[in-house]
Amino acid sequence: MVDWSQTDLEGAIANFSEIQTEINYQHAQDVLRQALQHLDLTQTEQQGLEGEIAQLSQMLDKLEQTRLQIAAFGLVGRGKSSVLNALLGKEVFQTGALHGVTTDIQQVPWTLQTEAIANSEIQRATFFREGQGRLELIDTPGIDEVNGETREQLAKLIAKQMDLLLFVIAGDMSRVEFEALSQLRDVGKPMILVFNKVDQYPSTDRDLIYQTICDRRVKELLSPAEIVMVSAAPLVTKITTDATGQRHILRERGTANVIDLKLKILEILDREGKALLALNSMLFVDRLHGQLTQRKLLLRAQAADRLIERAMLTKAVAVALNPVTVVDVFSGAVVDVALIIRLAQWYGLPLNQREAIALLQKIVLSMGGISLGEVLANLGLSSLKTALGVSAPLTGGLSVMPYLSVAVTQGAIAGLTTQIIGQSTQTYLANGGSWGDADPKVVVKNIIESLDRDSILHRLRQELTAKLQPQ
Numbered sequence: 001m002v003d004w005s006q007t008d009l010e011g012a013i014a015n016f017s018e019i020q021t022e023i024n025y026q027h028a029q030d031v032l033r034q035a036l037q038h039l040d041l042t043q044t045e046q047q048g049l050e051g052e053i054a055q056l057s058q059m060l061d062k063l064e065q066t067r068l069q070i071a072a073f074g075l076v077g078r079g080k081s082s083v084l085n086a087l088l089g090k091e092v093f094q095t096g097a098l099h100g101v102t103t104d105i106q107q108v109p110w111t112l113q114t115e116a117i118a119n120s121e122i123q124r125a126t127f128f129r130e131g132q133g134r135l136e137l138i139d140t141p142g143i144d145e146v147n148g149e150t151r152e153q154l155a156k157l158i159a160k161q162m163d164l165l166l167f168v169i170a171g172d173m174s175r176v177e178f179e180a181l182s183q184l185r186d187v188g189k190p191m192i193l194v195f196n197k198v199d200q201y202p203s204t205d206r207d208l209i210y211q212t213i214c215d216r217r218v219k220e221l222l223s224p225a226e227i228v229m230v231s232a233a234p235l236v237t238k239i240t241t242d243a244t245g246q247r248h249i250l251r252e253r254g255t256a257n258v259i260d261l262k263l264k265i266l267e268i269l270d271r272e273g274k275a276l277l278a279l280n281s282m283l284f285v286d287r288l289h290g291q292l293t294q295r296k297l298l299l300r301a302q303a304a305d306r307l308i309e310r311a312m313l314t315k316a317v318a319v320a321l322n323p324v325t326v327v328d329v330f331s332g333a334v335v336d337v338a339l340i341i342r343l344a345q346w347y348g349l350p351l352n353q354r355e356a357i358a359l360l361q362k363i364v365l366s367m368g369g370i371s372l373g374e375v376l377a378n379l380g381l382s383s384l385k386t387a388l389g390v391s392a393p394l395t396g397g398l399s400v401m402p403y404l405s406v407a408v409t410q411g412a413i414a415g416l417t418t419q420i421i422g423q424s425t426q427t428y429l430a431n432g433g434s435w436g437d438a439d440p441k442v443v444v445k446n447i448i449e450s451l452d453r454d455s456i457l458h459r460l461r462q463e464l465t466a467k468l469q470p471q
Contacts, residue, residue, distance in 0.1 A: 025063070028278035032060040035285055041296055049295060052288055059161075059281050068273055069136045070265065071158055072194075073184060074168035075177060076142030079196040082232035083168055084137050086256035087265070093139050138162070143180045155180060159187040160284060163276045164268060166261075170197040172209050173217045185221045188283065190276065192264055193218060193227045199234035199254070228264050231257040297430060300346050307346070308422035311339040312415040316460050320411030332414045336360055339418065340425050347429035363424045366444040367417075412460035419456055423447045 036056050039046070046053065062069070072080040081093040121141065140158055159165055167181050185191060195213065198206050206229070214224045236254035241247050268276075315335040337356045344351040351359065424444050428435060435443050 022274070025274050025278045028281045029060065029063045032056065032063060032281060032285060035289060036060065039292070041292070049292065052292060055161075056285065056288060059284055063277060063281055065134055066274070066277065067134045067136060068164070068269060068277060069138060069162045070164045070166060071138040071140060071162045072166040072168055073140050073143065073155060073159075073180065074194075075144050075174070078142075078168045078170040079232050080142075080166075080168045081139050082256075083166065083194055083196055083230060083258065083261070084139055086230070086232040086258040087137065087262060093137075143176060155184055156187060159184050159189060160287070161280075162189055163273075163280050164265065165189050165191040166194050167191060168194045168196050169213075170195075171201075172212060178217060181218065181221060189280065190268055190272075191222065191226060192261065192268075193222055194261060195227060195229045196232050197234075198229045199231040199257075228261045230261050301426065301430070304343055304346055304422070304426050307339065307342055308419060308426070311335055311422060312418045312460065313463060315418045316411035316415035316464055319414040320408060320464055332418075333360070336418055336421050339422055343422065343425050343429060347426075349429055349433045359425065359428070360421065362440055363421050363444060366424070366441040367420060367448070408461050408464045411464045412457045415460040416451075416456050419451065420444065420448055423451075 036053075039053065041049070061067075072084055074080045084093045085091050138158065141154070143155075165184055165187075167177075167184065169177060173181070181193070193213070195210060201209065210227070210229060214227060218227070231254075233256060234254040235251045238250045238252060239247055240250060315332050318331040318335060337353065337360055340356040340359055341351055341353065344356070424440075424447055427443055427447065428440075438446075
C-alpha cells in the first residue's frame with residue numbers, strides 16, 4: 001500500500017493540472033490549424049475577408065510561440081506608458097506623444113514596434129527568451145485622443161486579442177473612464193485596474209479614493225483584488241540651499257513603485273498563462289468563425305438570389321414559348337431541377353439529379369393547395385395556348401395577341417413557382433441539408449406567405465411581354 005503524504009498529493013494534483021493545461025493548449029492549436037485548413041470558402045468568398053483570415057493565422061502563431069500579450073488602456077496623462085516602462089525597468093515606451101520614439105532599444109532584450117490598428121497607432125514592446133516564450137506589452141492611444149465610435153472600435157479590437165488588460169487611472173474615475181472600462185469588461189478578459197500616481201495624494205485622500213473606487217465606482221465590474229495602487233513615475237521634493245543661503249525646492253523623478261502590480265501580473269500569468277492563451281484563442285476563433293460563417297452565408301445567399309432570379313425568367317420564357325401542354329410543363333420542371341442542383345453546388349452540398357428531383361417533389365407537395373391551383377391553371381392555360389397557337393394561321397394571325405396574353409400569364413405563374421422552389425431549397429441548404437426544427441410544409445408555407453406574389457407576377461409579366469412582343 002502506497003503511503004501518500006500531503007506534499008505528494010499536492011504535487012500529483014499540480015502535475016495533473018499542468019498536463020491538462022498542456023492538453024488543452026495543444027487542442028487549441030489543433031483547432032486553429034483545422035479552422036485555417038478548412039475555411040470552406042471559395043476564392044470569390046475570400047475576397048474582402050483577407051484581414052479576418054490573417055487574424056486566424058496570427059492567433060495560431062501566437063499559440064505556437066507561447067506569446068502572452070498585455071495591453072494598457074487609459075486617458076491621456078494617466079501614465080500608461082510610465083506604468084509599462086516601470087514594469088520593464090527600462091524607458092522603452094515614450095511618455096507623452098506616440099510618435100518619434102527616440103529611446104535606444106537595440107541594446108536591451110525588449111524591442112519596440114509602432115503599428116496601425118483601426119486608423120490609430122499602438123506601441124508594442126516584445127521580450128523573447130528561447131524556450132520560455134515571449135511577452136508583449138502594448139501601449140494604446142489615450143481614450144480621449146480619438147472620438148467615441150473609433151475609441152470603442154479600437155479598444156474592443158485590441159482587447160479581444162489580448163490575454164490581460166491593464167486600465168490605468170490616476171484618481172477618482174471620470175464618466176468617460178467608467179464607460180470605457182465597462183466596454184472593455186464586456187470583452188471578458190482578465191483585467192487589473194491600476195490606480196497610478198498615488199504618490200501625489202496624502203495617504204488619507206489616497207485611501208479614500210481607493211475605497212470610493214472599490215465600493216462605488218467599479219463594484220459591479222471588478223473586485224478589490226483586481227485593483228492595484230502604484231507610483232510609476234513618482235516626483236520627489238528636495239530642498240537645496242545655494243551659496244547665498246537661499247533655499248530652493250526641486251521636484252525630481254523618484255524610484256518607481258510597481259511591485260504589487262508586478263506580483264499580480266506574475267500571479268495571473270504563472271497560474272493561468274497558458275490556459276489564458278488557449279481560452280482566449282478559442283473565444284477569438286469562435287467569434288471570428290461566426291463572422292466568417294455569417295459573411296459566407298450572406299455572399300452565398302446573394303449569389304443564390306441572383307441565380308433564382310435568372311431561373312425564374314428562364315422558366316417563365318420556356319413555359320411561355322412552348323405551345324404544347326406536356327412540353328411546357330416538362331421544360332419548367334427541368335429548369336427547377338437544374339436550379340436545385342446549382343444552388344446545392346453554391347452551398348457546398350452537391351446533389352445529383354435523382355436527389356434534386358426528390359427534393360423538388362417534396363417542395364412541390366409542401367406547396368399544397370397553392371401548387372395544385374397553379375398546376376390546374378397552368379394546364380388550362382396550356383390547353384388554351386395550344387389551341388390559340390394552332391389556330392393562328394387559320395385566323396390570319398388574329399389569335400396571336402390572345403395567345404401572347406395567355407403565354408405571359410402562364411409564364412409568370414411558372415416563374416413564381418420557381419421563386420418559391422428556389423427559396424425553399426435555399427433554406428434547406430443553409431441549414432446544412434435539413435429543414436431544421438420545422439416541418440418542410442411549415443417552411444414552404446412561411447416562404448409563400450412572405451412573398452409579395454402580386455409584385456412578382458406583375459414584374460414577370462412585364463419582362464415576358466417585352467421579350468415575347470412581336471417586333
